[in-house]
Amino acid sequence: MSALNSTPPVEIPDLEEQTMDRAKESFYTATQFQLMWLKFRRHKLAIIGMFVLALFLIAMLFAEFLAPYGSQSRDADYLFGKPQSIHFFDDDGNFRGMFVYSVISQFNIDTMQVDLVEDRSEIRPVNFFAKGEPYKMWGLIKGDLHLFHVEDAFIHLFGTDSLGRDVYSRVIFGTRTSLSIGFIGVIISFILGLAIGGVSGYFGGLIDDIVQRMIEFIRSIPTLPLWMSLAAILPKEWSPLRVYFAVTVLLGFLSWTTLARRVRGKLISMREEDFVFAARIAGSSDARIIWRHMIPAFLSYIIVDLTVSFPAMILGETTLSFIGLGLREPVVSWGVLLQASQNIKAIEQHPWLFFPAIFVVISVLAFSLVGDGMRDAADPYSH
Amino acid sequence: MNENDLIEIKNLRVSFPLDEGTVQALDGIDLSIPKGKVIGIVGESGCGKSITARSILQIIPPPGKIDQGEILLRTKLGSMNDDEHIIDLAKLKPDSDLLRQIRWGEISMVFQEPMTSFSAYHSLGDQIMEALLMHKDVSKEEARQAAIEMLDRVGIPNAAVRLNQFPHEFSGGMRQRAMIGMALICNPSMLIADEPTTSLDVTIQAQMLDLMKDLRRDFGSSIMFITHNLGVIAQIADEVSIMYLGKIVEQGTTMDIFHDQKHPYTSSLVEAIPKISDARKKRLTTIRGSVPSPFERPSGCPFHNRCPKMMPGVCDVKVPTPIDFGNGHKAACLLYE
Amino acid sequence: MPGDDQLLLEVKNLKKYFPIRRGAFGTVKKTVKAVDRVSFFIKKGETFGLVGESGSGKTTTGRLILRAMEPTEGEVIYHLEDREPFDLMKLSKKELWEFRRYSQMIFQDPYSSLNPRMTVRDIVAEPLIATKALQKEAVTQRIRETAKKCQVSIEFLRRYPHAFSGGQRQRIGIARALVLNPPFIVCDEPVSALDVSIQAQILNLLNDLQEELDLTYLFIAHDLSVVEHICDRVGVMYLGRLFEMATTRDLFFSPRHPYTEALMSAIPAADPSIIMEPIKLTGEIPSPINPPEGCSFHPRCRYAQPICSQSIPEWKEYSPEHFAACHFAGELELKGAFK
DSSP states (O other): OHHHHHSOOOOOOOHHHHHHHHHHHHHHTOOHHHHHHHHHTTOHHHHHHHHHHHHHHHHHHTHHHHSSSOTTOBOTTOTTOOOOOOEEEOTTOOEEEEEEEEEEEEEETTTTEEEEEEEEEEEEEEEEEEEEEEEEETTTEEEEEEEEEETTSOOOTTOBOTTOBBHHHHHHHHHHHHHHHHHHHHHHHHHHHHHHHHHHHHHOHHHHHHHHHHHHHHHHSOHHHHHHHHHHHSOTTSOHHHHHHHHHHHHHHHSHHHHHHHHHHHHHHHHTOHHHHHHHHTTOOHHHIIIIIIHHHHHHHHHHHHHHHHHHHHHHHHHHHHTTSSOOTTSOOHHHHHHTTOSHHHHHHOGGGGHHHHHHHHHHHHHHHHHHHHHHHSOTTOO | OOTTEEEEEEEEEEEEEETTEEEEEEEEEEEEEETTOEEEEEOOTTSSHHHHHHHHTTOOOTTOEEEEEEEEEEESTTOTTSOOEEEEGGGSOTTOHHHHHHHHHTEEEEOSOHHHHSOTTSOHHHHHHHHHHHHSOOOHHHHHHHHHHHHHHTTOTTHHHHTTSOGGGSOHHHHHHHHHHHHHTTOOSEEEEESTTTTSOHHHHHHHHHHHHHHHHHHOOEEEEEESOHHHHHHHOSEEEEEETTEEEEEEEHHHHHHSOOSHHHHHHHHHSOOOOSSOOOOOOOOSSOOOOTTSOOSSSTTGGGOTTOOTTTTTTSOOOOEEOSTTOEEOOGGGO | OOOGGGEEEEEEEEEEEEEEEETTTTEEEEEEEEEEEEEEEEETTOEEEEEOOTTSSHHHHHHHTTTSSOOSEEEEEEOOTTSOOEEGGGOOHHHHHHHGGGEEEEOSOTTTTSOTTSOHHHHHHHHHHHHTOSOHHHHHHHHHHHHHHTTOOGGGGGSOGGGSOHHHHHHHHHHHHHTTOOSEEEEESTTTTSOHHHHHHHHHHHHHHHHHHTOEEEEEESOHHHHHHHOSEEEEEETTEEEEEEEHHHHHHSOOSHHHHHHHHTSOOSOTTSOOOOOOOOSOOOOTTSOOSSSTTGGGOTTOOGGGGTSOOOOEEEETTEEEOOTTTTTOOOOOSOO
16 A cells, blocks of 8 residues: 555656657667568558569469469360450350360361350359369478469460460469579578678688689679570489579579679678677677678678569579570470560460560569669668 | 859758658758858768759769759859859759859869769860860860879879870879869859868878969869868868858858858867867867767757757757858857747 | 886887888888887886877887787886786787777777677677686676776667667777776777767766776877876877977977977967967878888977987986987977967
């Protein structure tokens, strides 16, 4: 009781003022990444880019679920089939939900050719979250659930290729391959760049000189011929999976130089920073200075660089595969898919084979937009 | 507009719409610059002294914009019959031809760091000559001659040779001299000097102040001298305006400002600087707190939350208006209302 | 020169030469003598000022006497309460690490000297943690005490530096320097980046802390009015050399070096009724790569004689505690800043 009585009367401050102060306080106590997010959020385009990348990520992770068919499944009756149209109303104008018509081959007497026409006699409803072709997700988890599926018929949103394989499903699987090559390549170049650039910048002297000359040498080689010759070294008898890894590692090994330079430059300028100097006088060890002061300071810049170097990886893979030096069937990547549209005839007669290119463009754009926003946000302390 | 005034600024308001909120950089500035006088503008960081100067030439960094007010200039430029007339600079478009002629032709500017105001890729002489060739009808040879004379005049030895050198070959003091030379080459009626001695060493600063005094006598230009250094302003200015958070809180002759302050901010400022004297050292007078964030302008008098003479219920409510103490000495303080 | 018991440190013949590297693999061509044959002493409990213009070597000297960089030559003898006098330059890496508890530094730029990614608490705690000076449990208590002394509110400890203005940041920097309770602080231009009103607050704070904690300061500055206000004794540097050293009063009243006289005359008085008569120094400060022969000031000196370009003047005590390096320091009648 006495304790209760001795409590001084508490003044309840104005609620509005209190919430304002709390907002201010949370800004004052915001960490580096919280501040970066505040800054990043202001870039509408970067946010859109981020959203697009999130979709790509989902496609990459859940390709089996999103694609109605496997990458090698064939619809033997529908070769070079154009994208099917989605219908909502039947011929009588009644609303029937989302549905497609099956496609049948019909011999055209006038042109003496086989035409593919919609069989309007039967409505094939599109079922969502329906059981379809069985698969093993990432080769591990068995399943047969698909985002959408058509009973007793096929649905080809992006049409089919020369063997009747569903382009849409293949693009989804290609997304997985192409982006994972990007991811692994970026991680390899990140590790190499950080380690080599770090050693070069921190120790300086002769090591620095040697590393710098080496980087200059690597950077002076024209990329395309280099890729071609390196890819040509890969033995033809290697399995597609091995080639896949080799290409990934190759891309990673060639793109670390920019990052290494960046890390080195940052380390050198950071050594001169007052707060690093202050830490040294405070008695901090080298390890503590690197860990507590230097790495947090340039981590954000490195993440930006990685984002920006992503498109180069994706384009690298696409280019290599497109010219036939990278991945090959049965692995599907955007580059592999685009091989099918290598000639003018393909573009003229089967323009839908070009869908993978749109994905390449969208992903590269999205990465660039996100990279732009991140570059602005990378130093939340400048004004 | 007074006959003797070259420039009269009336109720100038400049704001910066930023993501975090709008910053009222200038909150109703009234200032006149008489012909041939040195007007000092003094204030702490964020008081708007540089923005005032930049508004005159309409070179406010984006997203700043003039919301209101007039900047009247007496000039012959842009007049039909070559007579003096008055134009409102605030009404001109920043990229208009007339304003371009006025910049450097009529009003030129010297910045704190002259390295950034010179191009590193052209020789100093070329840049000075360029300024003259753009604004005056002279031949290249005449321009060259004028540039040599000017460099000589601002105390750069061996001017004919140094004309061909690049800005990085000059020391800080020499670059600042060259900058002043370039600013004066078109014989402008006004020179805006934005912290021109702040990055210089004290002995070089003394030389610069000397030079500016000489030049003002010889060229008769008005000088708007912006600084945070009260010592420098005491030595060079005829009249001084003290700014705080986008307002002029006190203006008067230099003597008024240093010996007969009316506004508590001015007197605190003058007392806060250590003065070299034989007297025993004592604690410095301080102004409590620090300049508020531009997003949180105090209500009433902007200085009230730091003022030693703050009157509760008055200063935090009412916005003071300038009171005339005679002879152009004005202060905006509620103590006198 | 005062007795050993009065001294905190003695600097003897300190040199720092920077090699200028040129070419792809950096062959040394020339050296810059950033600090050259500098000798001075600092007494316990005083504020010793080091003034000079840019390139005079005052900041380098400040860093050398904390051995934040390695000198080319010279000794810095510390006389600390509980230890035998020792030469800082001869300490091993581990001994140097232990020495950090005895001296800290306050920086010029309150923005770049605080790591923006660390909370105020972590910034202030860094010397404690890095030197392992205290048990973990005692750290919080010490941080709170120090913050209070330096007028940093306890609630601010969880914030990051971006929450603060220049003056508050400088207080945080001071708290970091004081958290180990060191007897000696090097203040490297601690107020030159601050606004006038804040400058006065920080100068008063430094004064109060000195009285309360019995601190000794080395105060590096270029603003002579500030130096005159806060320092007990002052040394004047020019192109890496110490030209004069005396008590503040002596130096400002009757300087013995012509450079000091010129410096004094250039101080703009914050009073329009005092008319400045700056002594015109011809030319600019020479490049430190090719300093003039003899006395490095002679090309700009109005009293220069032939001998000045031939031999380097000796560093001599002309009256008690008044040292100068000028051939004519004993003869010239020079004007000080007091009028």
